[in-house]
Amino acid sequence: MERKIRVLVAKPGLDGHDRGAKVVARALRDAGMEVIYTGLHQTPEMIVETAIQEDAHVIGLSALSGAHFPLFPEVVRLLKERGVDDILVIGGGIIPPEDIPKLKAAGVDEVFGPGTPLNEIVEYIRRNVKR
Amino acid sequence: MRELAERALRGDRRAIARLISLAESGSESLKEAMEIIHPRAGRAHVIGVTGVMGVGKSTLICEMALKYREMGKSVGIVAVDPTSPFTGGALLGDRVRMNPLASDGEVFIRSMGTRGKLGGLSGAVYDAVEILDASGKDIIIVETVGVGQAEVDVIRIADTTVVVLVPGLGDFIQTIKAGLMEIADIFVVNKSDRPGADSTVNELKSMMEISEKMVPVVCTSATEGEGVDELLVEVENHFQMLKDTGELERRRRRRYETELVEIVMGRLKKMIYDEGRFRESVGELVRRITDGELDPHSAAEEVLAGLLR
Numbered sequence: 133m134e135r136k137i138r139v140l141v142a143k144p145g146l147d148g149h150d151r152g153a154k155v156v157a158r159a160l161r162d163a164g165m166e167v168i169y170t171g172l173h174q175t176p177e178m179i180v181e182t183a184i185q186e187d188a189h190v191i192g193l194s195a196l197s198g199a200h201f202p203l204f205p206e207v208v209r210l211l212k213e214r215g216v217d218d219i220l221v222i223g224g225g226i227i228p229p230e231d232i233p234k235l236k237a238a239g240v241d242e243v244f245g246p247g248t249p250l251n252e253i254v255e256y257i258r259r260n261v262k263r
Numbered sequence: 264m265r266e267l268a269e270r271a272l273r274g275d276r277r278a279i280a281r282l283i284s285l286a287e288s289g290s291e292s293l294k295e296a297m298e299i300i301h302p303r304a305g306r307a308h309v310i311g312v313t314g315v316m317g318v319g320k321s322t323l324i325c326e327m328a329l330k331y332r333e334m335g336k337s338v339g340i341v342a343v344d345p346t347s348p349f350t351g352g353a354l355l356g357d358r359v360r361m362n363p364l365a366s367d368g369e370v371f372i373r374s375m376g377t378r379g380k381l382g383g384l385s386g387a388v389y390d391a392v393e394i395l396d397a398s399g400k401d402i403i404i405v406e407t408v409g410v411g412q413a414e415v416d417v418i419r420i421a422d423t424t425v426v427v428l429v430p431g432l433g434d435f436i437q438t439i440k441a442g443l444m445e446i447a448d449i450f451v452v453n454k455s456d457r458p459g460a461d462s463t464v465n466e467l468k469s470m471m472e473i474s475e476k477m478v479p480v481v482c483t484s485a486t487e488g489e490g491v492d493e494l495l496v497e498v499e500n501h502f503q504m505l506k507d508t509g510e511l512e513r514r515r516r517r518r519y520e521t522e523l524v525e526i527v528m529g530r531l532k533k534m535i536y537d538e539g540r541f542r543e544s545v546g547e548l549v550r551r552i553t554d555g556e557l558d559p560h561s562a563a564e565e566v567l568a569g570l571l572r
Contacts, residue, residue: 135288161352168374171359178365185371187280
């Protein structure tokens with residue numbers, strides 16, 4: 133049975149900069165994954181619904197506007213509410229280091245800051261997908 | 264597996280999504296689910312939307328789906344994008360144009376990579392359509408990859424095929440070439456606010472004057488939602504004609520014939536690649552072909568004889 137990792141790359145909130153998200157999407161594509169890209173201005177509800185329909189293994193959230201709180205934890209909460217416990221949730225963007233432990237405590241599996249080597253994200257996903 | 268199928272029949276979106284994933288990965292356990300799914304499918308109108316990349320297929324499909332929702336119909340969308348022949352990865356970006364549908368519980372959108380299929384679709388698209396159909400969707404829209412002239416597999420699955428063009432794709436000679444231009448049940452000239460739309464329509468009409476098939480031509484501007492009402496009228500007229508003439512049954516038979524043969528071919532391919540006894544002998548045959556000891560056709564005879572033994 134062929135197994136292919138499916139990753140939803142999403143930009144929650146109002147910030148309009150998705151170059152970083154596109155670079156990551158492209159790198160995951162080149163690593164042999166199927167990347168579902170949804171564009172800007174997604175609500176947490178849209179992201180969770182899309183992840184369910186697309187049967188994604190991973191949700192990758194990107195935020196550069198400082199709105200990672202409350203948006204990232206809200207995605208985690210909505211997944212729980214829908215009874216979904218097998219999707220890896222990771223985040224990236226401009227996120228102050230002191231926020232990272234708080235995001236993780238809120239259920240975000242990992243956070244990647246600016247300058248993270250792309251293959252580090254790829255390897256992290258490969259090692260940690262939950263199914 | 265039975266439970267998953269029952270849940271999908273009740274419209275459970277996680278179950279539908281999981282079943283489609285099983286179809287994509289070629290899981291053999293899917294058979295058990297499809298035994299339950301198949302008898303409940305066949306009610307939906309399957310619309311194929313195809314055309315060159317960048318003509319606005321995804322945007323048009325979004326507008327169509329919004330209109331169907333206004334009419335109270337539920338919609339399933341299967342959107343195919345290309346899989347990389349080098350890495351097996353894919354960037355599935357059709358949803359970017361479909362955001363207005365993202366939080367509607369009566370719309371289910373699934374993005375798919377072609378995963379090695381060359382005709383503009385993915386191998387799992389047949390199962391995905393059946394699953395969405397059985398789950399109660401009234402309308403199912405299949406979006407092909409951005410096609411070239413000869414990727415016409417969409418007619419094997421769609422009841423109604425919509426070919427989307429834009430102004431400026433070429434002259435009259437392009438319209439009388441075989442392939443893409445032959446498969447349309449409806450032509451759409453999208454981005455019709457751009458210069459040259461009239462001459463595109465005229466070229467299509469002269470093309471039809473010298474062929475025997477009259478195909479409706481609809482001008483749309485999908486980003487503005489213009490012309491979409493007319494398109495849906497033509498789509499409905501076509502479906503009615505299919506039902507009245509018995510053509511619908513013929514097309515459905517063609518769909519299932521294609522699917523059946525695809526499944527068998529897929530299994531054979533898997534046997535040749537995965538089963539030890541074949542892998543070895545195929546490897547040996549390939550060596551002999553490369554060394555010039557044997558031609559590919561004779562080698563194929565040997566493989567077939569082995570399969571049938």
